[in-house]
Amino acid sequence: MPMPSYNALLDVPNYPADRYASLADRLKRLLATEADLLFIQAEAILALEAVAASIARPGLTAINIITSPYGTYFSAWLRRGGVTVHDVVAEPGQPIELVAVKAAINDLPSLDILAVVHGEAANGALNPIAEIAALARARDALVVVDAVASVGAHPLAIDSLGVDIVAIGPQKALGGPVGLSAVTVSERAWAHIAATPRFSPSILSLLDLKENWLDRGRGVLPGTPPPLDFWALEAAVDRVEAEGIDRLVARHQLAARASRAGLRALGIEPWIRDDHAASALVTAAPVPEGIDAEVLIATAAEFGIALGRGFGDIKDRLVRFDHTGARAAFASVIASVVGYGAALGKLGITVDVGAAAEAVALTYALAIL
Numbered sequence: 001m002p003m004p005s006y007n008a009l010l011d012v013p014n015y016p017a018d019r020y021a022s023l024a025d026r027l028k029r030l031l032a033t034e035a036d037l038l039f040i041q042a043e044a045i046l047a048l049e050a051v052a053a054s055i056a057r058p059g060l061t062a063i064n065i066i067t068s069p070y071g072t073y074f075s076a077w078l079r080r081g082g083v084t085v086h087d088v089v090a091e092p093g094q095p096i097e098l099v100a101v102k103a104a105i106n107d108l109p110s111l112d113i114l115a116v117v118h119g120e121a122a123n124g125a126l127n128p129i130a131e132i133a134a135l136a137r138a139r140d141a142l143v144v145v146d147a148v149a150s151v152g153a154h155p156l157a158i159d160s161l162g163v164d165i166v167a168i169g170p171q172k173a174l175g176g177p178v179g180l181s182a183v184t185v186s187e188r189a190w191a192h193i194a195a196t197p198r199f200s201p202s203i204l205s206l207l208d209l210k211e212n213w214l215d216r217g218r219g220v221l222p223g224t225p226p227p228l229d230f231w232a233l234e235a236a237v238d239r240v241e242a243e244g245i246d247r248l249v250a251r252h253q254l255a256a257r258a259s260r261a262g263l264r265a266l267g268i269e270p271w272i273r274d275d276h277a278a279s280a281l282v283t284a285a286p287v288p289e290g291i292d293a294e295v296l297i298a299t300a301a302e303f304g305i306a307l308g309r310g311f312g313d314i315k316d317r318l319v320r321f322d323h324t325g326a327r328a329a330f331a332s333v334i335a336s337v338v339g340y341g342a343a344l345g346k347l348g349i350t351v352d353v354g355a356a357a358e359a360v361a362l363t364y365a366l367a368i369l
């Protein structure tokens with residue numbers, strides 16, 4: 001019988017335990033955190049569900065900040081675990097206002113958990129997590145941050161902010177694979193989880209991962225790591241280390257700055273008006289009055305430019321310029337801004353495409369000097 005022929009995608013070497021541990025340490029170094037780092041062998045949405053399942057129990061009170069559908073999911077998972085959840089909901093597609101968070105916290109006699117998304121890829125909002133974390137810590141609440149999208153695009157000082165659990169994903173700003181994710185867990189978070197009813201064995205249990213991997217000295221792999229994803233994550237970490245995380249963050253910030261300068265030169269105010277409240281992952285641009293979002297996207301596609309759709313109740317009101325990972329670069333940014341402007345022009349909206357191109361070029365020129 002002839003052997004099946006070799007296939008690079010199928011005949012992948014296993015990802016070994018020693019590399020698994022050292023990859024976790026390299027990620028911890030990139031994040032500059034002393035917290036434990038656990039890999040979740042699934043896309044980041046499962047990491048978030050695992051966090052909620054692992055910290056929820058009846059009798060707890062949580063504030064959950066909602067600035068995109070991800071916040072809505074987290075709320076549902078906490079409630080399923082018996083937590084009394086108070087949602088603090090932002091204006092559609094906008095970051096949360098700190099005053100709203102303050103008011104919600106002040107209304108509660110006690111607060112056990114506060115959950116918030118850092119940077120949103122869905123609408124370009126950036127939440128003020130430093131201020132929010134400080135408010136929550138002042139009430140001795142466990143702070144959970146969804147940094148799946150923001151890691152690598154915004155500074156994320158996990159330990160100095162005192163955030164207890166952070167979920168990250170490799171597939172956005174880090175430019176890595178989508179099939180695995182990670183969470184950091186502080187000492188305080190482990191103490192909280194230890195007081196939560198066990199539900200092992202479960203793919204959602206952080207405690208299972210702790211006992212099966214951390215507490216056994218990280219010598220025995222917790223389950224079978226998907227090798228394609230782990231080798232790809234290692235390659236992504238190699239690339240991030242080579243570039244430097246600070247430079248990666250700066251590259252995303254520059255892409256956002258240039259996108260926003262380009263929009264304003266077109267004569268259009270970005271969807272998120274305050275520069276400090278805009279994420280560096282995507283820049284959302286408004287769909288002008290009288291224009292259909294689908295038609296705008298289709299018109300930009302005629303120029304060969306892919307504009308992202310909005311989500312949920314803002315689906316018809318914005319389009320997104322994706323500048324995450326490799327797209328956080330001059331070529332992608334200028335293409336998005338000029339493509340959006342050209343499409344608007346074709347649809348009869350007066351915009352200054354030349355000025356927009358110049359503004360993007362100048363922003364980059366000044367940064368490169």
Ligand SMILES: *Cc1c(COP(=O)(O)O)cnc(C)c1O
Pocket residue numbers: 043044045046070117119120121122146148149169171178
């Ligand atoms: C992308 C993203 C996720 C989830 O990522 P999946 O790839 O869909 O699992 C979670 N939270 C935020 C803020 C994200 O941008």
